[in-house]
């Protein structure tokens with residue numbers, strides 16, 4: 332994981348997943364880990380890995396023992412510092428804050444992401460989707476670049492109040508920010524870190540300018556709401572505002588792209604599923620939940636122990652980094668029957684793909700709506716949808732799971 336990753340502190344990749352095959356299908360490695368070393372310390376990464384559902388859920392449900400603030404990990408701040416010696420603004424957001432600070436920050440935007448508020452966006456999301464689909468003619472197209480990526484970026488840009496013309500720029504920024512270092516030499520590593528820092532700075536500058544523009548001329552958008560928000564009688568600092576915008580943009584973009592693509596991989600990649608959906612034998616909403624479980628867009632979350640604590644029979648000292656493997660928890664046979672099968676009508680489905688507890692994904696209702704609109708529109712437009720036989724390339728990130736391109740043949 333990159334040193335200045337927007338969502339996660341520095342967590343390098345476990346060896347077993349560092350090749351293409353490993354990261355395309357990490358599930359057999361998870362299975363081995365769940366049975367052989369469900370809680371383990373990795374000397375190389377100097378981190379703990381946790382694989383079983385109950386342990387992962389327990390960690391996410393206990394903020395006091397398992398903090399989301401990476402500053403609790405010695406050496407963290409120096410590692411992610413920018414040229415001014417401070418961590419990038421995104422580390423000042425709710426994602427990296429523990430209660431009570433967490434609630435203060437989340438409260439600023441909570442109402443915009445409640446299911447009712449999100450439903451009001453449905454018409455515009457549908458229109459955007461139709462525009463992208465109009466560009467696709469029968470034959471072959473890439474689901475990622477032609478719908479699954481641009482649509483969620485447009486939606487969050489629209490909600491924030493960012494001009495959609497800047498979309499291509501956002502893609503470049505977010506791609507760089509989730510990039511995993513593949514550097515072999517010190518010079519290559521330095522170049523990678525430099526690229527990361529520059530991207531963070533460009534993005535921060537962009538949002539600072541936009542904040543200044545909205546201060547001068549307020550509008551009915553999320554950026555204006557963030558500027559006007561008062562928490563305990565005080566406005567957010569400029570740094571907090573920039574961090575907020577960055578978080579919403581990045582958190583809501585790559586994740587949803589991969590939900591749409593991974594869901595289509597589940598539907599089109601397994602004979603009979605698209606027919607089941609068309610015939611109403613499984614509802615799309617239920618099948619999307621199963622896609623979230625089966626190919627979780629976020630595979631891993633990071634926490635830091637605040638005191639010495641036991642997990643799954645192992646004693647973890649204070650100040651240690653823990654990787655809670657959602658992707659593994661979601662395949663745990665102790666919780667899910669036929670855990671390694673995609674079961675389109677699976678119910679109940681208590682997957683952990685949006686996290687659990689205090690930090691449960693703010694954007695879950697929006698992501699579900701976007702995925703439903705994108706996938707139902709595709710099913711409506713095209714009578715046949717088939718994956719093109721090609722070598723899939725995994726996304727270069729150590730916590731986001733998906734493929735760079737997903738070509739489909741449609742009629």
Ligand code: HEM
Pocket residue numbers: 391399425426427437487578579582583584586587590627628629632633683684685686687689690691692693694695697698
């Ligand atoms: C399929 C799409 C998505 C997935 C799989 C996903 C996954 C997650 C997960 C696992 C967390 C928990 C992080 C933690 O506990 O450390 C989270 C938090 C968060 N997500 Fe999402 N997310 C998605 C879409 C979105 C969207 C569309 C938005 C907003 C536009 C968003 C905004 C956030 C925010 C702000 C948080 C932090 C919440 C907090 O700290 O209280 N996410 N997301």
